[in-house]
Amino acid sequence: MTPKSQPSSRDQTETTAEADESVIVERIYNAVMEQRLAPRTKLSESGLCETFGVGRMRVRRALLLLSSQGIVDLRSNRGAYVACPDKAEANDVFAARMLIEPPVVKQLAQNPSAINLALLTEHIALENSARAQNERTKIIRLSGEFHTKLAQSTGNKFVTRMMRELVTRTSLIVGLFGSSSNTSCPDDEHSNILDAIHSQKPDQAEKLLISHLRHIQSGLDMDARQEPQSDLTSILG
Amino acid sequence: MTPKSQPSSRDQTETTAEADESVIVERIYNAVMEQRLAPRTKLSESGLCETFGVGRMRVRRALLLLSSQGIVDLRSNRGAYVACPDKAEANDVFAARMLIEPPVVKQLAQNPSAINLALLTEHIALENSARAQNERTKIIRLSGEFHTKLAQSTGNKFVTRMMRELVTRTSLIVGLFGSSSNTSCPDDEHSNILDAIHSQKPDQAEKLLISHLRHIQSGLDMDARQEPQSDLTSILG
DNA sequence: AAGATCACGATTGTTAACAATTTTTGTCAA
DNA sequence: TTGACAAAAATTGTTAACAATCGTGATCTT
Secondary structure: OOOOOOOOOOOOOOOOOOOHHHHHHHHHHHHHOOOOOOOOOOOOHHHHHHHHHOOOOHHHHHHHHHHOOOOOEOOOOOEEEOOOOOOOHHHHHHHHHHHHHHHHHHHHHHHHOOOHHHHHHHHHHHHHHHHHHOOOHHHHHHHHHHHHHHHHHHOHHHHHHHHHHHHHHHHHHHHHOOOOOOOOOOOOHHHHHHHHHHHHOOOHHHHHHHHHHHHHHEEEEEOOOOOOOOOOOOOOO | OOOOOOOOOOOOOOEEEOOOOOOOHHHHHHHHHHHOOOOEEEOOHHHHHHHHOOOHHHHHHHHHHHHHOOEEEEOOOOOOEEEEHHHHHHHHHHHHHHHHHHHHHHHHHHOHHHOOOHHHHHHHHHHHHHHHHOOOOHHHHHHHHHHHOOOOOOEEHHHHHHHHHHHHHHHHHHHHHHHOOOOOOHHHOOHHHHHHOEEEEEHHHHHHHHHHHHHHHHOOOOOOOHHHOOOOOOOOO
C-alpha cells in the first residue's frame, strides 16, 4: 500500500502517457523529502512537461497542489520554486510538532495494540541498514517516514495528514539549516521511542519523543543557509 | 499591475467581481462553514463561472484547491460536490481535535500574554449577540471561528491551518448529523474556556475544552443524515 | 565606463476550440 | 408501466494557440 508497488516504467527519458497528476506530485514530493531538490530550485513548466512527458495542464495542476501543501512557492508570473522556509517558519514547525506529536505518541503508548509493530520494527531495520551503508537520501527519507508512520498508526486520517506535512517541512528545514554532520535523526532514538510505546510507557515515550525533537532542532544552525542548486531533469529520473 | 476587474457578464447580483481564485475559494469556504451549501451539493463549473463572472480556468483551480482542503470532493468526469463526511470521518475529526486542541489551549493558558484578549472577548460578544437574535448561520460561523482564533493566538501558522481545517470539517459534520436543537456550541462554554485561559488555569482550561468537545459530539446523531439541497447561484451572493 | 532605456526572447497566464465522458431524453419491446 | 437500448444534450477533460509579463542583453546618453 505504500508507494513501492509501482513497476518500473520510469527508466526512459520520454514517458509517454501514464502520468496522473498525483504521480507528478508524488515524484516531486519525494525528491524534496530526500533533499534531492534543493529549496529555491526553480521548477519550470516546460522542464517538468518534458521530464514527465505530460501536457502543461497536468503540470500546472500538480504545482498548484504542491503549493497548497507548502512544498513549492508559486510566484505570480515568475514560476514555481521549491519552498524555502525561513527562520520563523522553522521555529513554527518545531513548535507545532512539539505541541502535536507528544500527545500522539502518548496515546499510542496507552493503546499499543493499535500499532503495527512488525511494520514499524521493519522500518527501523531499514533505517539502520541505510545508516550502515551511509545512503544519505535513504536515511533522510526513512527518518521522516518513521514519524509519519507513527502518526498513521493512530488510524486517524487527519493526524496523519498533519504529521506528513510537518515532517515534509522539517525535511526542507534540515536540508537548509542542517549543520553538516547530523543531517537527520540520531542513531537509535526511533527505536527507543518505539520500545517505550510497545511496552506501554506513555510518559517515557512522550519524554523520549520530546528530547528527540529537541535533539533534531539543536542540530540546526539557524543562521547559515545552504545554497540552491539542482538541475531538474536528472533529479527526477 | 494589479488584477483588473473584467468587463464580463455580471448583470445579476453585483458582487465585488474582481475574482482572484482565492476569492472563489473563500466564498465557497464560507458558504460551507455557514452551512448554506449542503454536503453533496453539486458545484458545476458553468454555474460557478456565471456566479463569479470568471473563466473556467479560475473555477477549476479553485475547485482543485478546495478539494485539497477536503471541502469539496472531485469525482473524475463527474464534477465537484460539497464533501459529505461519513461516520468514520466524523469520528476521526473529533478524535483529532481531542488530541490536538487540548495542548493548544493548555499552552495558551500557560502563556496568556500571547492571546489577544480584547479580540476574543469581542468575538464572544458577537457570538452572544447572534445567539440572542437567533441568526443561525452567524452562530454557526462564529462558533467555529472561536476555535480557529484560539489556534491563531498561538501565532503558529501550522497550528492555525490544522485547526481551521478541522473546524471546517466539524461544521460539515454538525450540519449533517446535528440533531435539530443543538446545532452548534452550547451557550457560554466558549466564554468559560477563555476565562480559564486568561486566569492562567491550564488544567481547568483543558478540562473545559475537552468537555466542550464532548458536548458537541454528543449532540450528534450518527445514524441519521440530513439530505442534500441547495441551488447555487442564490446562495453565493 | 556607468547607468538608464528599449527591444527581444523566454516563461507564465488566459482563452477558446476540441475531444471524451457522463447524464438525460426519447423510443421501442416485453 | 417497466425495462433496455440508443441517440442527443450537457458537462468535464485536454490541447493548442494567443496574450501578458518578466528577465536579459544590446544600445544610447551623459
